[in-house]
Amino acid sequence: MWKVLVALIVGLLAVSPLLIGIATVGPLGGKYITENNYRHFSPYERSTVYALVNDIMLYLNRILEILITIGAFFVFIMTVLEYWKFDKMYKLEQQHHGGGKH
C-alpha cells in the first residue's frame, strides 16, 4: 500500500507542471496568447536566433532521416520474420499436444 501512495505522489508531482500550466496559461488562466512572443526580439537578434535553429534543424533532419528509415524497415522485416517464427512454433506445439488438448 505504501508503494502505491509513494507512486501516486511521484505521479502527481510529475504532472504538476502541466496542471499548473493548464491553470495559469490558456483559457483557464485567462490568457489565450502568452505575452512572450517574437516581438521582444530586435530584427538583428531574431535573425541570429533563427539562423541557429536552422542549423540545428538541418543537422537533426539528417540524423532523423537515417534513424527513421532504418527503424521503419527493420521493424517491418522483423515483424514478418516473427510472424513466420510464431507460425512454426504453433505448428510444432500442435504436433506435441494434438490440437491444444491435454
Added chain:
Amino acid sequence: MTQLLRFSPAQRAAHFLVSLSGMLLLITGLPITFSDQLRWVIDLMGGSVVTMLIHRMCGLILAFSLAFFGTYFLLERITEGRRDSNLTFTLGFFIQLGKDMAQDMLWTFGLVKERPVSGKYDWVMVADIMSVPTFCLVEVITGAIMWFPFPLLQANPGLFFVFRVIHVAVAIFAIFFVFAHATILHFTPGNFPINMGIFSGLIPKHKAEGEFPAWIPVAKKLEVPEEHYTFHPIGYVVGAIACGIMGLTAYVVYLLREEGLAGFRLLQESGAAFVALNGVILVFIVYVILTFYGISKALSKSRA
C-alpha cells in the same frame, strides 16, 4: 488446465492505460502531421479543438502513468527482488539477448535445431519493456514543451520546431512499434484473434512451454477450466493485412526521406501513402475497440 500467472494487476493496469492513451495520441496526433491524408479524422471527431484537447488529456494520462508505474515497479523491484522475472540490468544479460535474437532467427530459417531457452521475458519482450518507457518519456518531454513553450523557449522561440520534429519522428516510429507488437502478439497462430494474457494476467502452460521454458519452474500455477483453442486461418489474412499496411507505411517513410523530411509533412501526392496512413488509423481504431473488449472480457471472467 494449468495456467501460469504472467502479469500482476499493476502490470495489466499499466499496459491498459499506456496502450490506450498511446493509441489515442497517435489517432489524434498523426492527422496534424499528415493533414492532406487524414483531415477526416479531425473533422469526424468534431474539429481540431476536440482532437487537440483529447491529445493533451491523453498526454496527461500517459505522463502520469509513466511516473506512477515507473515508481511503483521500481519500489517493487527494490523491496521484493526480481521474483519470477529474468530481467536484470547487466551487460551480460543484454549480450545474451543479442545472441538469443540471432539464434531465434536462425531457428526460424531452419539453420539451427533449438530455439533459445528463454526466461519469463524473451529478447523481443525485453526490447519492448525497455523501449516503450523510453519513447513515451521523449514524447512526454517534447509534448509538454510544445504545450507550454514559455518560459523555457524565451531565449529562442524557434527551438519549438526542434522539439516538434523529435515528437513527430518518435510518433512515426511508434506506428511501426504498435503494429509489430500487436501483429506478433495477437494475430499470430496460437494467439489470434486476441491474446488474453495481458488482460487476464494468465497464459496456458503448454503455450509457455514453447515460448518461455525457463520461466515455468518459477511461475505461479493456477487450475482453471479447460478452454479449447483453434486457430482460424483467417488470422493469416489479418496478419497479412497488418504486415501489408506496415510495408506501405515504411514506403511512406522512404518518400519522406526522399523529400528531405520537410518537417515530416508529405508534400507529394501518393496513392500508396494515402492507403497506408488511412490503414494505420483504421487499424488503431480497431485496436482501441479490442482493448475495451479484452478488458471487459477479463473483468467479467474474474467476477464469475
